[in-house]
Amino acid sequence: MGDAGGPGPVADAARAEPAGAALSVDVVGLLAQLARSFALLLPVYALGYLGLSFSWVLLALALLAWCRRSRGLKATRLCRALALLEDEERTVRLGVRACDLPAWVHFPDTERAEWLNKTVKHMWPFICQFIEKLFRETIEPAVRGANTHLSTFSFTRVDVGQQPLRINGVKVYTKNVDKRQIILDLQISFVGNCEIDLEIKRYFCRAGVQSIQIHGTMRVILEPLIGDMPLVGALSIFFLRKPLLEINWTGLTNLLDIPGLNGLSDTIILDIISNYLVLPNRITVPLVSEVQIAQLRFPIPKGVLRIHFIEAQDLQGKDTYLKGLVKGKSDPYGVIRVSNQIFQSKVIKENLSPKWNEVYEALVYEHPGQELEIELFDEDPDKDDFLGSLMIDLAEVEKERLLDEWFTLDEVPRGKLHLKLEWLTLTPHAAHLDQVLTDIRADKDQANDGLSSSLLILYLDSARNLPSGKKINSNPSPLVQMSVGHKAQESKIRYKTNEPVWEENFTFFIHNPKCQDLEVEVKDEQHQCCLGNLKIPLSRLLTSDDMTMNQRFQLSNSGPNSTLKMKVALRVLHLEKQERSPDHQHSAQVKRPSVSKGGRKVSVRSQVSVPPGAGDSSPAPPTPVLGGGAKPSVEDRAQPAEASPQGPRDLGRSASSLHGSTTGSPSHMFIKEPTPSIASDISLPIATQELRQRLRQLENGTTLGQSPLGQIQLTIRHSSQRNKLVVVVHACRNLIAFSEDGSDPYVRMYLLPDKRRSGRRKTHVSKKTLNPVFDQSFEFSVSLPEVQRRTLDVAVKNSGGFLSKDKGLLGKVLVALASEELAKGWTQWYDLTEDGTRPHVVT
Numbered sequence: 012m013g014d015a016g017g018p019g020p021v022a023d024a025a026r027a028e029p030a031g032a033a034l035s036v037d038v039v040g041l042l043a044q045l046a047r048s049f050a051l052l053l054p055v056y057a058l059g060y061l062g063l064s065f066s067w068v069l070l071a072l073a074l075l076a077w078c079r080r081s082r083g084l085k086a087t088r089l090c091r092a093l094a095l096l097e098d099e100e101r102t103v104r105l106g107v108r109a110c111d112l113p114a115w116v117h118f119p120d121t122e123r124a125e126w127l128n129k130t131v132k133h134m135w136p137f138i139c140q141f142i143e144k145l146f147r148e149t150i151e152p153a154v155r156g157a158n159t160h161l162s163t164f165s166f167t168r169v170d171v172g173q174q175p176l177r178i179n180g181v182k183v184y185t186k187n188v189d190k191r192q193i194i195l196d197l198q199i200s201f202v203g204n205c206e207i208d209l210e211i212k213r214y215f216c217r218a219g220v221q222s223i224q225i226h227g228t229m230r231v232i233l234e235p236l237i238g239d240m241p242l243v244g245a246l247s248i249f250f251l252r253k254p255l256l257e258i259n260w261t262g263l264t265n266l267l268d269i270p271g272l273n274g275l276s277d278t279i280i281l282d283i284i285s286n287y288l289v290l291p292n293r294i295t296v297p298l299v300s301e302v303q304i305a306q307l308r309f310p311i312p313k314g315v316l317r318i319h320f321i322e323a324q325d326l327q328g329k330d331t332y333l334k335g336l337v338k339g340k341s342d343p344y345g346v347i348r349v350s351n352q353i354f355q356s357k358v359i360k361e362n363l364s365p366k367w368n369e370v371y372e373a374l375v376y377e378h379p380g381q382e383l384e385i386e387l388f389d390e391d392p393d394k395d396d397f398l399g400s401l402m403i404d405l406a407e408v409e410k411e412r413l414l415d416e417w418f419t420l421d422e423v424p425r426g427k428l429h430l431k432l433e434w435l436t437l438t439p440h441a442a443h444l445d446q447v448l449t450d451i452r453a454d455k456d457q458a459n460d461g462l463s464s465s466l467l468i469l470y471l472d473s474a475r476n477l478p479s480g481k482k483i484n485s486n487p488s489p490l491v492q493m494s495v496g497h498k499a500q501e502s503k504i505r506y507k508t509n510e511p512v513w514e515e516n517f518t519f520f521i522h523n524p525k526c527q528d529l530e531v532e533v534k535d536e537q538h539q540c541c542l543g544n545l546k547i548p549l550s551r552l553l554t555s556d557d558m559t560m561n562q563r564f565q566l567s568n569s570g571p572n573s574t575l576k577m578k579v580a581l582r583v584l585h586l587e588k589q590e591r592s593p594d595h596q597h598s599a600q601v602k603r604p605s606v607s608k609g610g611r612k613v614s615v616r617s618q619v620s621v622p623p624g625a626g627d628s629s630p631a632p633p634t635p636v637l638g639g640g641a642k643p644s645v646e647d648r649a650q651p652a653e654a655s656p657q658g659p660r661d662l663g664r665s666a667s668s669l670h671g672s673t674t675g676s677p678s679h680m681f682i683k684e685p686t687p688s689i690a691s692d693i694s695l696p697i698a699t700q701e702l703r704q705r706l707r708q709l710e711n712g713t714t715l716g717q718s719p720l721g722q723i724q725l726t727i728r729h730s731s732q733r734n735k736l737v738v739v740v741h742a743c744r745n746l747i748a749f750s751e752d753g754s755d756p757y758v759r760m761y762l763l764p765d766k767r768r769s770g771r772r773k774t775h776v777s778k779k780t781l782n783p784v785f786d787q788s789f790e791f792s793v794s795l796p797e798v799q800r801r802t803l804d805v806a807v808k809n810s811g812g813f814l815s816k817d818k819g820l821l822g823k824v825l826v827a828l829a830s831e832e833l834a835k836g837w838t839q840w841y842d843l844t845e846d847g848t849r850p851h852v853v854t
Contacts, residue, residue: 089259121180122180132175160213161211164210164211165210167209170207177199181195192233207219218260221261224257230290233246250289289351312376316434317372317432318373320356321431323364326341326364342391346386349375349405350373375405382404383403385401387426397423400422401418401421401428413431413433413586414431441558451463464583466582468582469517472512475572476572477509477510477511477573478543486508487509489504490534492534494530496522497764499764525549531544544567557580562576563576720845722744723840728834728836735793736791736793737788737789743807755810756776756781756807757775757777757810759805759806762804763804799830803825805825822844
């Protein structure tokens, strides 16, 4: 028995050992499971304990699922693009989408460039060495010197990847180009598994980029062609429109891959690219010393396209009710693009045959290859529905000079759009100016807005001997503000120098050059003070040679030797009328590259149809566009045209600014605001339109009195000792009610033409009252001679709550400060109006 039972303890021990090991593993797993359960249940318990809604949990789960789905889709697109680069034929056979195919598949005039791709592939290791040297020797020292907090900034790894840049197609222009230049369009794609890591040791911060995709059309211009080696004087490179960009972040910047932030980060980077490489900006490399680099870097526009966005017919009804059982109408609006200039029309509610009657003006720098792109959408609370698109080759518009036609919309079963397009030539003499002023009715009014008669082109070169500003023996950080009427633009900041070099180009649309002035002010951004100013009447340019002034201008209110070097040119916008035979039919020959649903252009010939209800032999009469006498409000006209676009928010800018924004679809826009039309009553800003509608509802057949929007009491004076404009907002009375509980008014002020965020002043919000009392004082740092050229923009607005619809304008007043009594000051009541252009002082 002992022998039989001998192995018993051994066996029991053998069985006990794995049992203990299994028990320990189970304890660890149990603890891990408990920890995960606790982590999941804790937020739910916290929400219940705090009395919050359970929808926050659902929102967090939805956000997590959205984030994972977004990253998965991004990885899928990257793998598909890499597969296309590695084995193009095999990938195409497996079924690649049409939008991913190279350009030569779609365009017969676009050629393959495999020899060029092989050359780039062979050179790629050396290109990578150059890029790494650029990052470490140029970008890294610049970032370190920009701020003391970035003194420990460094790139720990710079690897552009093994996949070289690929050129999918090359198009060479041989028609409608200058004989002394060569124009090439390169369809480029870069899909790189790059690794660019950076570190800020001072804050233990690490971040980087894991992969980059960029796709776009890059134009290369070789000009001028010369008779000596190297046969080409200079090389200019730029994108015709913003390229498509997608970035995968790592480290701390991985937060930028969160849905919502990923589009924002890519948009910011695209804006930086636009400042240097998107038309009209360009990189110019001189190959010979005699070439005029400034003229090549900032050329005069080829022309101006005036777009009369008139009406549409027979659009699709996209709005449905009762889950699609009842079909309704649409709320159509249009998005108009010329290169990176974007305009958006007003929304016409519940109408399948809307009439906009709006006018926009756009600069055209490179008409070969540029198109007028128009898309119509139905406005919806979530995602706007597509109603059709249209693309017109600008080379055909320049050839015809004037087009007034109905066009059939693409990609939809029905719908027509009525456009009137005018190609305006830039002439360097004033022979046609009087006739142009008569045609646009600028000779009958003194307003500084409306259709443009001329274009002002300003090349800002440099400044010399600027004063030190507020602090003695300290170099300023100068920038230049330029304004014509209510249109203002400003240059980039040049830090800590009294002899800055800008080399920037600006354009202004001019209504009447005989009565408008160009005002230029040099300011110190660091100390917010004026370093000098000057005023140039545009009438001086009319008598100058070639209507151009190229000189150093002496600055006023500055140092004795302070000068500003600029080149200012004025060009009259003239519509050349061509003699045509009676049987000339230009409409059927308009070349329209249409955009397919995959996003790729296909060249087609359009057949322009007659409008509904008209005969086959007679075209529709054009709709009058200049019937409206109202102009856009000063608040929207005074938007400063910044150098870099600001994404979807730029759609609200004046058409005169002509600095576009992102080219993304309006369905992805965060904010949709119509661009104010130049000569249409219907295109006033939305806030003014809603205010007028509210006034009509309040009137309801009765008389509202002389001040239907109420009044505001202001004290305005200038302190010469402190060199400041002091504005005291006392109170408002008899405001209109925004809801049944009244209004939540506050006052917002700008000192025009400065519309920057730093120049805005706001009072506190008074809740549920129509007679608020503020008694708040505000100051603007500005000298007396300068403030007398400014206008105080005062708007009373309703605040509303977070995500509330009860937000809007309650009234405005524009106070001209060109008064000799400004030093003494005054206190007065002002009538509030819809747009502030007709203030009445109440004693």
